Amino acid sequence: MRVCHVSPHLPPDQAANALLPAELGCWAHERGDEVSYVAHEPAQDATSRPLDLGPRTAGLTGPVRWIPRRRRSSGVARALRIDAWRVAQQVSAALDEVAAHADLLHLHSNGLIIEVAAAWARRRRRPYILTLYGTEIWHYRRRWPIDRFTRAYEGAAHVTFYSHRLLDRARAEGLDRSSVSVVYPAVSDAFTRHDDATRATWRAALGIHERHVVLNVKRLHRLAGQTFLIDAFARVGARRPDVRLVLCGAGPLRGQLEAQAQAAGIAHRVTFAGLLPNEDVARYAAVADVFALSSLLEALPTVAVEALASGTPVVSTDSPGGLELHELFGDDVTIVPREDAQALAGALDRFIGEPRRTRAGTADHIASHFRAPIVWAAFTRVYAEALGRHAC
Numbered sequence: 001m002r003v004c005h006v007s008p009h010l011p012p013d014q015a016a017n018a019l020l021p022a023e024l025g026c027w028a029h030e031r032g033d034e035v036s037y038v039a040h041e042p043a044q045d046a047t048s049r050p051l052d053l054g055p056r057t058a059g060l061t062g063p064v065r066w067i068p069r070r071r072r073s074s075g076v077a078r079a080l081r082i083d084a085w086r087v088a089q090q091v092s093a094a095l096d097e098v099a100a101h102a103d104l105l106h107l108h109s110n111g112l113i114i115e116v117a118a119a120w121a122r123r124r125r126r127p128y129i130l131t132l133y134g135t136e137i138w139h140y141r142r143r144w145p146i147d148r149f150t151r152a153y154e155g156a157a158h159v160t161f162y163s164h165r166l167l168d169r170a171r172a173e174g175l176d177r178s179s180v181s182v183v184y185p186a187v188s189d190a191f192t193r194h195d196d197a198t199r200a201t202w203r204a205a206l207g208i209h210e211r212h213v214v215l216n217v218k219r220l221h222r223l224a225g226q227t228f229l230i231d232a233f234a235r236v237g238a239r240r241p242d243v244r245l246v247l248c249g250a251g252p253l254r255g256q257l258e259a260q261a262q263a264a265g266i267a268h269r270v271t272f273a274g275l276l277p278n279e280d281v282a283r284y285a286a287v288a289d290v291f292a293l294s295s296l297l298e299a300l301p302t303v304a305v306e307a308l309a310s311g312t313p314v315v316s317t318d319s320p321g322g323l324e325l326h327e328l329f330g331d332d333v334t335i336v337p338r339e340d341a342q343a344l345a346g347a348l349d350r351f352i353g354e355p356r357r358t359r360a361g362t363a364d365h366i367a368s369h370f371r372a373p374i375v376w377a378a379f380t381r382v383y384a385e386a387l388g389r390h391a392c
Contacts, residue, residue, distance in 0.1 A: 001383065002034040004099035006091075006117040007108035010039040011059050014219070014249075014275065016133050016162070016185060016302060017109040022060055023186055024106065027376045029061035036098035037064040038091065040113060065094035067113060084112060091116040104128065104383060107156070110136040110149050118152035127386045129379075130156040131183075134299030134321075137161075137170045150175070157386035160379075163300035165320040179389075181382065185302040186375040187366060190282040193311035193357065203287040210269065211242040212352045215288035215312070217281055217303040218295065220251030225294035225317065230257055231341035232292075234264035236349050243352055246271045246288070248281055285310035290351035295319050296338050308332060309366045311357040315347040328365060332358045 005025060009018035018039075025035040037060060067090050070083050091113050099105060105121050105128035107114045114130075121128040130153060142150055153159060158179045161167040167182055194202075203213070214233060218224040226247060233245045247257070247270065254272060261267040273284070285291070291307035291314045298321030304314045308329060316322030317338040326333040334351075336343040368374065 001028070001104065001387075002036075002102045003028055003104050003106055003383070004036045004038065004095070004102040005106045005108065006038045006095075006113060008040050008111045008113055009043070009109075010037060010064065011042075013042050017131075019302075020131065020185065021106070021108055023372070024376070024379060025061045027372070035062035036102065037062060038094045038098060038113070038117065039064065039066060040069050041066045043069060063098050065098050067091055067094060070112070087112055088116045092120055095120050099126075102126065104386060106131065107152070109133055110152075115148035115152050118155055119148070122155055127157040127389070128155075129158050129160065129382060129386055131160045131162075132166065132170070133162045134166060134297070137166055137173065137175070138297055138299075140170075140173050140175070142174070153177070157389055158382050160382060161299075163321055163324050165324050166299045169320070179385070181378070183375060183378045183382070184300060184370050185305070186372045187302065187305050187309050187370040188278060188282070188372070190279055191285055191306040191309040193309075193363065194286050199287050202283045206283060206287065208244055208246075208271075208287065210244040212240070212244070212355065213284075213288045214243060214245045214290055214292050214348055214352070215248070215284055215307065216246070216292050216294065217248040217284070217306075218293075218301075219249050220247065220253040220257060222253065223296050224249075224251075224253075225296050225339065226253060226257055227260060228339055228341045228344060229292055229294040230260045230264065230266075230270070232294075232345035232348060233270070234261075234266050235341065235345035236352065237266045237269060239349070240352060244269050244271060246273055246284055248273045248276055248284060250275045282306070282310065285312055288312045289355045290315055290348055292344065292348060293317060293319075293322060294344060295322070298322060300324060304333070305366065305370055308358055308362050309370070311363075313351055313356065313358055315344065315351065317344075328369075329358075329362050332362050 005021040007017050007021045009015045011018055011022050028035050070087050107117050107128055107130045160181050160183045164182050261270045285307045291312050293301055293304045293316040298319040300321045314333045318335050326335050334347050336347050
């Protein structure tokens with residue numbers, strides 16, 4: 001099979017719609033399929049890391065065609081959508097080059113690059129899959145007279161959603177259709193339970209001297225709600241001097257969060273770890289006593305499932321993704337209201353006061369819904385269905 005993935009992001013960006021295309025490409029390559037990619041140039045904190053933007057990028061298993069991101073325009077250029085036209089031409093040319101012989105396109109998320117790819121596939125009568133991650137549906141508004149995203153959605157051979165609540169929201173917005181499914185994100189085998197001795201060794205290696213660790217892994221961004229987490233941790237820290245907060249991730253809010261921690265007098269007990277390799281994040285997930293998901297909006301937070309796979313309970317806000325996690329994993333996921341630092345502090349304090357690991361059923365549920373072979377099998381079935389319908 002020959003598959004071309006089209007996404008607004010690819011690694012080194014850390015977005016979900018960057019990681020899944022890369023993972024699917026690796027799995028397909030292992031079974032002998034041909035994979036290619038079309039994506040925008042990396043955006044997330046790219047200036048701080050050396051990048052190889054050649055035809056093949058490290059970690060990706062096929063040729064990549066990078067599309068420059070749209071520039072902010074004004075005046076006549078904006079009115080005439082000149083830059084949008086230019087990007088659309090580049091996307092079409094890239095697809096002509098790497099997807100001309102593809103059996104199937106897999107489109108990820110939304111945006112101009114996806115709308116153009118969907119139109120390209122329809123003109124060539126090529127089947128395409130669309131995977132939706134969250135923001136496309138949370139912020140969906142039908143545009144008149146032409147809504148290119150809705151047309152891309154309706155024209156897909158199959159649409160997969162990151163969570164059941166996301167699918168429910170799509171239906172509530174009038175985006176009901178046949179050939180839809182929920183495929184949860186894959187959790188790497190690096191995230192698994194370890195014994196107390198291993199956790200103690202890793203904690204020391206990570207330079208953590210406090211008895212307890214609260215962990216957050218998200219981009220440092222307003223929607224991740226870390227301002228409320230810093231506030232909550234300050235309340236916990238006022239009573240418990242033996243706790244450290246670790247924030248893994250980079251983003252535009254870092255300076256503000258560092259200043260907030262400094263003003264609260266807890267900066268010496270807050271670690272801003274930055275962007276880390278997966279194996280390092282897995283170590284933090286294993287040594288943590290509790291994972292704090294302070295997000296204002298989530299579809300299905302992979303980082304929280306990774307913590308659960310490591311044996312670490314989760315305190316989450318009542319975002320749609322947090323509520324779905326609670327439905328899946330019961331009391332291993334405690335729910336608090338969004339933007340409520342006091343409630344978040346109380347829940348974190350309870351886990352720190354009586355630390356425990358996740359129950360056995362949580363590991364079983366992750367094994368049956370979130371591990372790579374399960375996710376790959378689900379997409380294999382989706383691909384086969386799309387190709388079979390196209391042949392008919």
